[in-house]
Amino acid sequence: MDRSSSRASGSGLNIRDRPHDGIERLRELLDNRRTLVITGAGMSTDSGIPDYRGPKSPPRTPMTFQQFIGDPDFRRHYWARNHVGWRHMDAAMPNAGHRALAGLERAGSVRAVITQNVDLLHTKAGSRQVIDLHGTYARVACLSCGRRVSRYALAERLDRLNPGFAETVAAATSVEIAPDADAIISSTEHFRMVGCEHCDGILKPDIVYFGESVPPERVAAAFELVEQCDAVLVAGSSLTVMSGLRFVRRAAKLAIPIAIVNRGRTRGDEFASLKLDAGCSDVLTALAAPARTTRSRD
Template sequence: MSSHHVRQRYWARALIGFSAMREAQTSGAHRALAALESQGYIQQLVTQNVDRLHQRAGSRRVIDLHGRADMVKCMVCDYQMMRHAMHAEMARMNPSFAGLEAGHAPDGDADLETDFSTFRIFDCPRCRGILKPDVVFYGDVVPAERRLAAQVALAESEAVLAVGTSLMVFSGYRFCRTAHERGLPLASLSLGVTRADALLSYQWRAPLTPVLEEAVRCLQFS
C-alpha cells in the first residue's frame, strides 16, 4: 500500500470488481448455520471470510477474524468508513474508469489492465492518510482483540466444528489445535482434506448445504 502506483491499480480495479462481492447472495449453508444458532446449537461462529454473508443470512454471534471487506480504514488515524461511500467518491473523481467493464476476479478484484496513472485515489477525509480495506491481507496479523475474542469463545465451548475450510491458514488452524489440546470434540465438514485431519474426532467429506440443512431439520425436533 506504500506504492502510489500499486494503490492506483488496486482501487481502479476494485471500483469495477467489488460489485460482485457486494451483490453476492447467501447460500443454504449460510442460512443453515444461522438457523442452528437460533436453535441454540452454535454459540460462536468464527469466520475467515470477509464478505459478511453470515450476518446477511441471520447469524448474530460472528467474529470476522480477517475483517470486513465492506469497510475501509485509515492506516494513520484509524478512521473508518463504509467502502461503498469511498467507491462513490472515486467514481465521481474518475468518471472514465467508473464506466469501464471487466471480468470479475476473486476478492472484489477485476481483470483489468490499462494505464492507471491518471486514476485519482480518495484519501482519508480526516487526516489525508492512506485508506485500505479493513481486512487481514496475506502477511498481516489478525488484530489481537479478534483473536482473544475467539479464544474466549473457545474456552467456553463444548465442541468445535470446522465448516467448508481446509484450515491451511494458521489463523484458523490454531483454534482447532487448541481444541484438540484441551480434549474437545473436533469435527470437520468439507469436501477435501484439511490441515487438521490428524486431530479430528469426526470428519464428513460432503457438500455443505444438504448436510447442514438436514442437521437443522433433525435437531429442531430433538
C-alpha cells in the same frame, strides 16, 4: 458435558458415497453440544464467491500487506480492481449453508461463528454471534489516523473522480471476482485514487491481508469462544494458514470434539473426530433439518 472424544480411526468419510451415514455421524457428534463453527471460503462458493484453495480453484496469488503499503502504483491498481469487485461481493446473497447455520444458532445448537471470510454473508443470513476474523469488505481504514468509513462512502468519492469506470469495465469484460473482493482486470492505469478525508493518509480495505496480523482483541475473543464451547465444526476451510488453524489446535488441546466439512484435505484433519469430504451447503442444510426416524415394520 464430557468434552473428551476419541479420534476416529480413518475418520475421513466421502459423503457423496454414503450421505446418510455422514450426516448421522455428524449429528451424533454435535448432539447436545454448544457448537462453535469456524468457516472459510468454501462456505461461500455456492454464493458465487470463489475460494483460494479448493480442488477446482485456479492458482491465485493473494496480495500481501507489504505490496499494498510499499508501492503506490500497485495500490492504485488494487483500488481500481476493488472499485469494481466490491460491488459484486456486496450483491452476493447467503446460500443454504449460511441460512442453515443461522437457523441452528436460533435453535441454540450453534454458539457462534468465527469466519475467515470478508463477505458478511453470515450476518446477511441472520447469524448474530459472528467474529469476522479478517474484517469485512464493507469498511475502509486509514493507515495514518485509524479512522474508518463505509465502502459505500468511498465508492461515492471514487465515482466522482472516475466517472463511469466501474460500469465501463463491467460492460467490456466478464469480470472475475477474487475472494477478497478484488476484480480480475488489467487496464487500470487511468484510475485515480483518493486519500483519507481527514488526514490524506493511505486508505486500505478493513481486511487482514496476507502478512498482516489479526487484531489481538479479535483473536482473544475467538479463543474465548473456543474455551466456552463443547464442540467445534469447521466448514469450508483448508486451515492452511495459522489464522484459523490455531483455534482448532486449541480445541484439540482442550479435548473438544472437532468435525470438519471440506472438499479436500485440511491441515486440521489430524485433530478431527470426523471429517466429511463434501460441500458445506448440502451438509449444513441436512444437519439443520429434523432427524429422520426409521419406523420398524410390524
